Amino acid sequence: MDENVSFIEEQVDRHHELFSRSLPMIASENVISPLAREMLLSDFGDRYAEGLPGERYYEGNVFVDEVERRVTALARELFRCRLADVRPISGTVANLAVYYALLEPGDIMTSVALSHGAHISSAKFGGAGMRGINNVNYPFDVERMNIDIDGSAKLIRHVKPKVAAFGQSVFLFPTPLKELRDAFQEAGCHVWYDGAHVMGLIAGGQFQDPLREGADVITGSTHKTLPGPQHGILLSDSADDKFVKRLMKGVFPGVVSNHHLHAMAALGITLAEHLQFGRDYAAQIVKNAKALGQALVEQGFKVLAEKFGFTESHALAIDVSAHGGGAEISLEFEKANIITNKNLLPWDTSSVHPSGVRVGTQELTRLGMREAQMKDVSDLMARVAIKREDPRRVAADVRELRREFNTVRFCFQPGVEAHKRHRLFH
Ligand code: DSN
Numbered sequence: 001m002d003e004n005v006s007f008i009e010e011q012v013d014r015h016h017e018l019f020s021r022s023l024p025m026i027a028s029e030n031v032i033s034p035l036a037r038e039m040l041l042s043d044f045g046d047r048y049a050e051g052l053p054g055e056r057y058y059e060g061n062v063f064v065d066e067v068e069r070r071v072t073a074l075a076r077e078l079f080r081c082r083l084a085d086v087r088p089i090s091g092t093v094a095n096l097a098v099y100y101a102l103l104e105p106g107d108i109m110t111s112v113a114l115s116h117g118a119h120i121s122s123a124k125f126g127g128a129g130m131r132g133i134n135n136v137n138y139p140f141d142v143e144r145m146n147i148d149i150d151g152s153a154k155l156i157r158h159v160k161p162k163v164a165a166f167g168q169s170v171f172l173f174p175t176p177l178k179e180l181r182d183a184f185q186e187a188g189c190h191v192w193y194d195g196a197h198v199m200g201l202i203a204g205g206q207f208q209d210p211l212r213e214g215a216d217v218i219t220g221s222t223h224k225t226l227p228g229p230q231h232g233i234l235l236s237d238s239a240d241d242k243f244v245k246r247l248m249k250g251v252f253p254g255v256v257s258n259h260h261l262h263a264m265a266a267l268g269i270t271l272a273e274h275l276q277f278g279r280d281y282a283a284q285i286v287k288n289a290k291a292l293g294q295a296l297v298e299q300g301f302k303v304l305a306e307k308f309g310f311t312e313s314h315a316l317a318i319d320v321s322a323h324g325g326g327a328e329i330s331l332e333f334e335k336a337n338i339i340t341n342k343n344l345l346p347w348d349t350s351s352v353h354p355s356g357v358r359v360g361t362q363e364l365t366r367l368g369m370r371e372a373q374m375k376d377v378s379d380l381m382a383r384v385a386i387k388r389e390d391p392r393r394v395a396a397d398v399r400e401l402r403r404e405f406n407t408v409r410f411c412f413q414p415g416v417e418a419h420k421r422h423r424l425f426h
Contacts, residue, residue: 020406021399022337023377027197027315027360028169030227031367033411036269040229045262051252064261071268078203078271078278079218081211081237083244085251086267087259088232091196091221094251095121096131097234098163098219101250102190105132107162110155110189112147113137115344117170117317119194136161142346145305145317146173153183160187166215167194170343170358172304172311174208181214193218198313199233200225200362203274204282207313211237217247225285225314225362227410228270231263269412277410284370285314288361291371292316295378300386304345304356314362319345321355323385330357335391336384337398338377367405376401 024031032040044064050057053065068086075084088094103109109128112118116137121127128135136159139151147166156164164184166175175193184191193215201207202218203226210218218235222228234251238244252259274281293303293310296318303310304317320329326342333340343358344351361369364377380398383389 018337019339021395021402022339023380023398023402024363025338025340025359025361025377027341027358027362028221028224029360030223030225030363031408032223032227032229032266033269033273033408034414035412036228036266036273038414039266039269040262042262042265044265045260047261048258049261050257050259067261067265067268071264071271074268074271074275075233075235078275079211079235081235082239083234083236083247085234085248086231086264087251087256088219088234089256089260089263090230090232091194091219092119092121092127092232093255094219094221094232094234095119095194096127096255097247097250098192098217099127099131099133099250100254101246102163102192102217103131103133104162106134108134108136108159109163109165110136110138110152110159110161111165112168113140115348116140116147116346117145117168117172117344119167119169119196122165122167122194140346143305144173144308145170145346147175149176149179152176153180156180156183156187156189161189163190163192165192165194166210167196169197170315170317171197171313172315172317173308174312175210177208177210177213177215184214190217191215194220196220197224197315197360200227200274200278201282201285201313204278204280206282206286211235216243222267222270224360225282226270226274227281227362227366229263229266231260231267233267273411276412281365281410285362285365286312287371288365288369288374289314289316292359292361292374292378295375296381299378299382301378301382314360314365316359316361317343317345318357318359319355320357320385326354326356327352329385332384332391333357333381336380336394338381338384338394364405366409367402368407368409369405373401373405 048058049061111122139148141148193210199220222231302319330342343356344354345356348354
């Protein structure tokens with residue numbers, strides 16, 4: 001065997017082994033179901049299919065077209081909307097499609113600031129800057145960890161943005177879309193909601209329902225609380241055909257050529273599974289996040305927005321400045337195989353040495369953990385960050401906790417036929 005091949009195989013095997021005995025708590029990740037994973041190995045990943053079903057620039061797409069029509073229908077059903085474009089290859093690419101479709105260089109867009117939890121694609125040095133967008137940030141209510149409603153309404157009325165953008169990567173509480181409706185109307189702006197982190201919650205009837213609350217378009221990735229493949233999606237319930245066409249042209253030919261057909265097929269499986277299991281899954285994710293917030297505070301951690309119940313989503317923001325800061329503590333957690341990330345909190349200026357750690361409960365929930373296990377998790381985290389126990393000793397107990405929680409839940413289980421197909425792909 002070639003040395004490079006065996007090296008790479010070995011690292012991937014070690015990675016799998018590591019994650020099988022870790023607590024995966026990064027708020028933007030999840031594990032895909034076995035049936036969806038199978039689609040990632042299929043021949044769909046070797047093909048091209050630019051355009052739309054029935055109007056392709058390549059031949060050989062008979063079955064790809066059938067799948068894409070079904071995936072689109074599933075997304076429309078799950079999110080209750082007229083348009084579902086399943087071609088963006090990531091959440092960031094879906095965001096770029098919105099920039100391309102709805103904004104010209106120099107146009108004003110209002111959005112959440114990075115230090116208040118926004119995604120980098122909305123920053124001047126990210127996709128928004130690349131399109132030459134004039135980005136103005138909403139005022140923020142640090143206590144509530146949400147945009148300030150009155151200040152944001154005033155800002156929207158004053159600057160009259162072409163697009164009012166919302167959504168965060170530290171997304172603890174629903175965006176007050178309904179409360180800002182009059183301001184949107186007076187400004188005559190489009191309302192765009194980046195729901196990447198909360199797509200699975202929205203689809204499961206938790207958090208909020210942006211399309212019914214005033215958003216004209218939603219973008220998102222499909223692998224966070226929606227536990228699918230690494231891919232993107234764009235949704236709208238607009239009845240305005242011209243607007244819908246602009247959005248779709250923003251995706252293709254705007255920012256996507258081929259749309260990673262294997263991931264699109266895997267997304268279809270995830271959507272079908274979420275239609276079946278999503279409501280229970282989403283509800284448990286939120287219950288677990290609230291339980292973890294409470295348990296962490298009882299251990300002595302400072303969790304943001306305590307007065308407001310910590311979170312209405314999967315995510316929590318923890319201020320660990322008293323214990324050494326986000327950079328140090330996330331590395332200590334890693335030594336115990338508790339996988340988190342350092343994160344900016346609203347008052348931080350350095351993204352290299354922020355005071356926060358961000359965690360999410362969506363993957364632990366996917367593995368079957370419930371409120372009782374959140375207490376165990378908080379205890380393990382406190383042993384590392386507060387009691388300063390040797391993280392390698394804590395890692396042994398992390399492994400012990402994971403023993404019972406190693407099956408992906410809230411999904412269809414593969415039958416014998418699927419296992420046979422799985423072998424064929426190898
Ligand atoms: N940067 C990712 C996150 O962790 O939130 C989203 O793309």
